[in-house]
Amino acid sequence: MGGWSHIAPAVTAAFLASLVEFVEALTVVLAVGSVRGWRGALTGAGAGLVVLLVLVAIFGPVLALIPLNLVQLIVGTLLLLFGMRWLRKAILRAAGVLALHDEDAAFAKQTEALRAHGAQGGGFDSIGFAAAFQITMLEGVEVVFIVVAVGAGGAGLMLPAALAAVAALLVVVAIGAVVRGPLSRVPENQLKFVVGVLLTAFGSFWIGEGIGVQWPGDDWSIPALVAGFLVVALAGVPLCARIARPKAASA
């Protein structure tokens, strides 16, 4: 446990997943800031981040008190459900069955929705605060789950996973401060595909550990599972595209 075969995929999964979620949150916070003013947007996002840090501070140590096999079984199952949900969506997006996530469109939609609330008064902007707080919590809960889940599966993984998420946050905030617009050029859908593969592989491995599977090659099964799920997911893309095309043509 704790070797590079564990740490590298855990850090990569935590960083990329956090990057995608923070990019989505940034879009809404920018919309709030540009329409309602920056005070409500930044205090709302800041309050959301504080709540998320408290959640990590609570759940991280609590999970450390539970026997590792049980944690691997529970967290592995949740991680697998989460990862396979992401991966199926990523396959369907890549196949053209589902629409790709578009940050520019999301920004325009949020801006319009916030304008519909009318002009901001002179005092504290509760609408701006609530919108920024809610999106930070919604996207951040996913980050917290991923960090806690990939961090709890093995000794010495929590800190690298948490640092990877913090690094992703800093990268998104820094780029957002420079660009001052939605980060629509970030290849979110491809990142989600990769993250889905990594989380599915991790979840499978930890469930296996939890139920007493003897993995061939021990920890080196993780990269093998990553490669296996990647091949299967990539093969699923043209298959779904072929199925969806005649349906679209006949519609």
Next chain:
Amino acid sequence: MKWLKTILEETIGLFVDDAAYAAAIVIWLAAMAALVRFTAFGSAVAGPLLFAGLAVILVLGAVRKARK
């Protein structure tokens, strides 16, 4: 408290957005756990079987959605 309800719904939705798909995953995991628990050879073969079953569920789940 609408935001709290939204956050709770979103949290559950992180794991289950399609009951049949989630059930298929959990049933396969239970089958693999039973294989390891109740057979002598289970722990050696359950790893590749776990992967194969999940791969099939993933592809069939995506195909089912694509057909809808």
